[in-house]
Amino acid sequence: MTFGPLHGEAGRVDVAAAAGGYPVVVGSGLLDEIPRVADAVAPGRRLAVISDSTVLPLHGARVAEGLRAAGREVATFDFPAGEASKTRRSWSVLTDRMLEAGFGRDSCVVAVGGGVTTDLAGFVAATFLRGVPVLQVPTSTLAMIDASVGGKTGVDVRAGKNLVGAFHPPAAVVADVQTLETLPRSERAQGLVEAVKHGAILDERHFDTVGARLEAVLAGDAEASADVVLASVRLKAGVVARDEFEGGLRQILNFGHTVGHALEAASAYALGHGSAVAAGMLAESRIGERMGVTAQGTTERLASVLRRVVGDVEPSGTAESARSYLSSDKKARGGQARYVLLERIGKAAGEGGWSHSVPDPLVDDVLASLYFRP
Amino acid sequence: MTFGPLHGEAGRVDVAAAAGGYPVVVGSGLLDEIPRVADAVAPGRRLAVISDSTVLPLHGARVAEGLRAAGREVATFDFPAGEASKTRRSWSVLTDRMLEAGFGRDSCVVAVGGGVTTDLAGFVAATFLRGVPVLQVPTSTLAMIDASVGGKTGVDVRAGKNLVGAFHPPAAVVADVQTLETLPRSERAQGLVEAVKHGAILDERHFDTVGARLEAVLAGDAEASADVVLASVRLKAGVVARDEFEGGLRQILNFGHTVGHALEAASAYALGHGSAVAAGMLAESRIGERMGVTAQGTTERLASVLRRVVGDVEPSGTAESARSYLSSDKKARGGQARYVLLERIGKAAGEGGWSHSVPDPLVDDVLASLYFRP
Numbered sequence: 177m178t179f180g181p182l183h184g185e186a187g188r189v190d191v192a193a194a195a196g197g198y199p200v201v202v203g204s205g206l207l208d209e210i211p212r213v214a215d216a217v218a219p220g221r222r223l224a225v226i227s228d229s230t231v232l233p234l235h236g237a238r239v240a241e242g243l244r245a246a247g248r249e250v251a252t253f254d255f256p257a258g259e260a261s262k263t264r265r266s267w268s269v270l271t272d273r274m275l276e277a278g279f280g281r282d283s284c285v286v287a288v289g290g291g292v293t294t295d296l297a298g299f300v301a302a303t304f305l306r307g308v309p310v311l312q313v314p315t316s317t318l319a320m321i322d323a324s325v326g327g328k329t330g331v332d333v334r335a336g337k338n339l340v341g342a343f344h345p346p347a348a349v350v351a352d353v354q355t356l357e358t359l360p361r362s363e364r365a366q367g368l369v370e371a372v373k374h375g376a377i378l379d380e381r382h383f384d385t386v387g388a389r390l391e392a393v394l395a396g397d398a399e400a401s402a403d404v405v406l407a408s409v410r411l412k413a414g415v416v417a418r419d420e421f422e423g424g425l426r427q428i429l430n431f432g433h434t435v436g437h438a439l440e441a442a443s444a445y446a447l448g449h450g451s452a453v454a455a456g457m458l459a460e461s462r463i464g465e466r467m468g469v470t471a472q473g474t475t476e477r478l479a480s481v482l483r484r485v486v487g488d489v490e491p492s493g494t495a496e497s498a499r500s501y502l503s504s505d506k507k508a509r510g511g512q513a514r515y516v517l518l519e520r521i522g523k524a525a526g527e528g529g530w531s532h533s534v535p536d537p538l539v540d541d542v543l544a545s546l547y548f549r550p
Numbered sequence: 551m552t553f554g555p556l557h558g559e560a561g562r563v564d565v566a567a568a569a570g571g572y573p574v575v576v577g578s579g580l581l582d583e584i585p586r587v588a589d590a591v592a593p594g595r596r597l598a599v600i601s602d603s604t605v606l607p608l609h610g611a612r613v614a615e616g617l618r619a620a621g622r623e624v625a626t627f628d629f630p631a632g633e634a635s636k637t638r639r640s641w642s643v644l645t646d647r648m649l650e651a652g653f654g655r656d657s658c659v660v661a662v663g664g665g666v667t668t669d670l671a672g673f674v675a676a677t678f679l680r681g682v683p684v685l686q687v688p689t690s691t692l693a694m695i696d697a698s699v700g701g702k703t704g705v706d707v708r709a710g711k712n713l714v715g716a717f718h719p720p721a722a723v724v725a726d727v728q729t730l731e732t733l734p735r736s737e738r739a740q741g742l743v744e745a746v747k748h749g750a751i752l753d754e755r756h757f758d759t760v761g762a763r764l765e766a767v768l769a770g771d772a773e774a775s776a777d778v779v780l781a782s783v784r785l786k787a788g789v790v791a792r793d794e795f796e797g798g799l800r801q802i803l804n805f806g807h808t809v810g811h812a813l814e815a816a817s818a819y820a821l822g823h824g825s826a827v828a829a830g831m832l833a834e835s836r837i838g839e840r841m842g843v844t845a846q847g848t849t850e851r852l853a854s855v856l857r858r859v860v861g862d863v864e865p866s867g868t869a870e871s872a873r874s875y876l877s878s879d880k881k882a883r884g885g886q887a888r889y890v891l892l893e894r895i896g897k898a899a900g901e902g903g904w905s906h907s908v909p910d911p912l913v914d915d916v917l918a919s920l921y922f923r924p
Contacts, residue, residue, distance in 0.1 A: 194568070194569070195568070264638070264642055268638055268707075271707070271713075271714055272707065272708065272709065275707065275709040275710075275713060276709065302716065303677070303704075303714050303715060303716055304713075304714070305713055305714075305715075306702065306703075306704060306712075306715045306716055306717055307716060307717060307795075328680065329680075330677075330680060333642075333645070333646065333649065334646065335646065335649040335650065336649075338680075339645075339649060339678075339679055340645055340677050340678070340679075341677060341679075341680045342676065342677055342680055342681060342716060343680055343681060421681075
C-alpha cells in the first residue's frame with residue numbers, strides 16, 4: 177500500500193485511521209503519477225473515475241487516459257456540476273451506472289474534483305457492494321484542504337447538509353496543485369477560508385503564514401499553494417488522528433460552520449461554502465467575544481484576513497430563514513446547540529467540551545447584524 | 551457496554567469485530583429485557599424503533615412501550631412488510647422521518663423484525679449522520695440465525711440483492727425465541743434452511759442436530775429453537791471473527807446463495823429466501839458432485855433434510871430468467887463466477903480460495919433440472 181516519492185511531490189502527510197492509515201500527497205504535476213499510486217493502493221482493481229461535468233474534460237478524462245495507457249481497466253462517470261448534485265439521487269444514479277457497466281467488488285473509485293465530488297463519490301464507494309476503496313484526487317483548494325482528508329463522505333438532504341453519509345477513509349489522496357490553475361480566483365478563495373480556519377482554531381503561526389501568502393495562493397502560485405495545503409492538511413490530520421469519528425476534539429473543525437451552514441441554506445446555496453463559513457466564523461467569534469469566552473479583538477483580526485480572501489460577504493436570503501434553518505439543524509443534531517468558539521487566534525475554547533451552548537437572543541442578534549450591516 | 555445475564559437468557563455469543571465486538575443473546579422472553587440492554591449499550595440515546603407494518607403491532611410497539619416505561623425517549627417508525635420494501639426509497643423515507651422527528655447524532659436505532667428489517671434499519675443506522683448505533687432485535691428464525699449477526703446491512707437494487715450497503719456491526723443482538731411463536735411454520739422453515747447451511751459448510755454434528763430437532767423448531771418449541779439458533783450463531787460468529795469484511799473465508803456463508811439469489815429474482819421474489827437457498831444448495835452440491843469436488847451422495851443427504859424443512863421446492867419463473875440473472879449477478883460482482891462448493895457435509899471445499907469457477911454448460915444443465923424435475 178505504500179509508494180515512493182512521486183515526481184513533483186512537495187510533501188506528504190500520513191493520516192491515521194482505524195481501518196488503516198493513508199497518505200495525502202501534495203505537489204505539482206501529480207496527475208501524471210496517478211497510475212503509480214493506483215498500482216500501489218488498488219492493484220488489479222477496475223477503476224471508476226467519477227468527476228462532475230466541468231472537471232471531467234479538464235482533469236478527469238486525463239486521469240482516465242493515463243490509467244488506460246498504463247494498462248488499467250477504466251470507465252468514467254460524470255454528474256452535473258454543483259452542490260445541487262450532492263444528493264441521494266446522484267448517488268443512486270452513479271451506483272446504478274457502475275453496476276450496469278459491470279463494476280463489482282474488485283472496483284476502486286477514483287474521485288477527481290472538488291468537495292462535492294469527493295463527498296459524493298466517496299459515499300458511492302462507501303456503499304458500493306458494502307464498500308470498495310476510493311482514491312481521492314481533489315482539484316479545488318477547498319477539497320485539498322478539507323473535504324478529501326478525514327474520511328467523511330456523504331450527501332445533503334432536505335433537512336440539511338451532509339446528514340446522510342459514512343466514514344470511509346480513502347486509500348490515498350493525491351492533491352495536484354497544478355489543477356488549481358484552472359480554478360477561478362473566487363474558487364481558490366473559497367478553499368483558503370478553511371486554511372484560515374485551521375490557523376484560527378489550532379495554530380497562530382499558520383494563521384499568520386496564510387495571511388502572508390494569501391495573494392500568491394489566490395493567484396494560483398503552485399509553490400505557495402502546495403505549502404499552504406500541506407500545512408493545513410497536517411493540522412487537520414493531527415485532529416482526525418486523535419478523534420476520527422468526531423466524538424470530541426474533531427468538533428473544533430466545525431468552527432464557523434454552524435452559522436455558515438445556515439447562511440448557505442438561507443441563500444439556497446447561492447453563497448459559496450467558503451464565503452458562508454467566513455461569515456460564520458466572524459459571527460461565532462463575535463458570539464464568543466460577547467460571551468467573554470473569546471479574547472477581545474479576535475473578530476477584528478479574523479476579519480482583516482478574511483476580508484482579503486472573500487471580500488465583504490453579503491449574505492443573501494433573510495435572517496429569518498437562516499434562523500429557521502439553525503433551529504431545524506439544531507433539532508436534526510439532537511436538540512443541542514453546537515457552537516465551536518475560539519479562546520483566541522490559534523486556540524479553540526474548551527478542554528474536552530468543544531461544543532458551547534449559546535443563548536438564542538445572542539445568536540439572533542449577531543445573525544441580524546450579518547444581514548443588516550452598518 | 552456489557553450487561554449481566556438477562557431473565558430468560560439461554561446463552562450468548564460474543565462476536566469479534568474491528569470496530570468493537572458485540573454480544574448476541576438468545577433466550578425466551580428477552581423482549582422484556584430490552585430496556586436493560588439499551589441502558590448498557592446505548593445509554594442516554596434517543597431510540598428509533600424500526601419495524602415493518604406486520605411486526606410493529608406484534609412486537610415493535612411492545613418494545614417501544616417497555617423502553618418508554620423505563621424512562622427512555624422513543625419513537626417508532628414502520629414501513630410496508632415485504633422484501634419489496636428493502637430499497638433505497640424506504641431507506642430514504644425512514645431517514646427523513648427520523649430527521650423530521652428530531653433525531654440526531656445521539657440516536658440509536660432499534661431494529662425489531664425479520665431480515666428485511668435488520669438489513670434495512672441497519673443501513674439507516676449506518677448512514678444516519680454518518681453512523682449511529684443499532685440494536686438488532688430479530689424476530690424471525692432467519693434474522694436470528696443469519697441476518698442480524700455479522701454486521702452486513704443493505705438494500706436491493708434493480709441489478710441485484712444487497713448490492714448497496716455497509717458493514718455496520720450492531721451494538722448488541724437480542725434474539726427472543728418467544729417471538730417465533732407468532733411466525734407461521736413456513737417462515738420458521740425459511741430460517742432453518744440457514745441452520746442446515748451452517749452445518750453443511752462447517753459442522754457435520756450441527757447438521758445432524760438440526761435434522762434431529764427439526765420438527766420441534768418448526769413447531770415453534772422455544773427450547774429447541776434457542777438451542778439451534780445459539781449453535782448456528784456460534785458457527786457464523788466464528789467465521790465472521792476470522793474474516794469480517796469477506797476477503798476470503800466468509801464467502802463460504804454464500805453456499806447455495808449464488809443459484810439461490812437467481813431463483814429468487816427469477817420468481818420476482820415470490821419464492822422465499824430460505825426455499826431459494828435450499829434449492830440453491832442442492833444445485834450447488836450437485837454441481838460439486840459433477841465436478842468431482844463434492845463427495846458423492848452429499849446432495850442426497852442434503853435433500854433428505856431440506857425436503858423435511860421446505861418440502862419440494864418448485865421454482866417459479868423460468869430457467870432462462872434465472873440464467874440471465876446469474877450472468878448479470880456475475881457481471882455485477884466483477885465478472886467472476888462465485889460458487890461455494892462442499893467437500894462433504896460439514897466442510898466447504900477449498901483452502902484459501904473458497905470461490906470456485908464452474909463451466910457455464912454445467913450450471914445451465916443443473917439449473918434446467920431444477921425447473922424440469924423428473
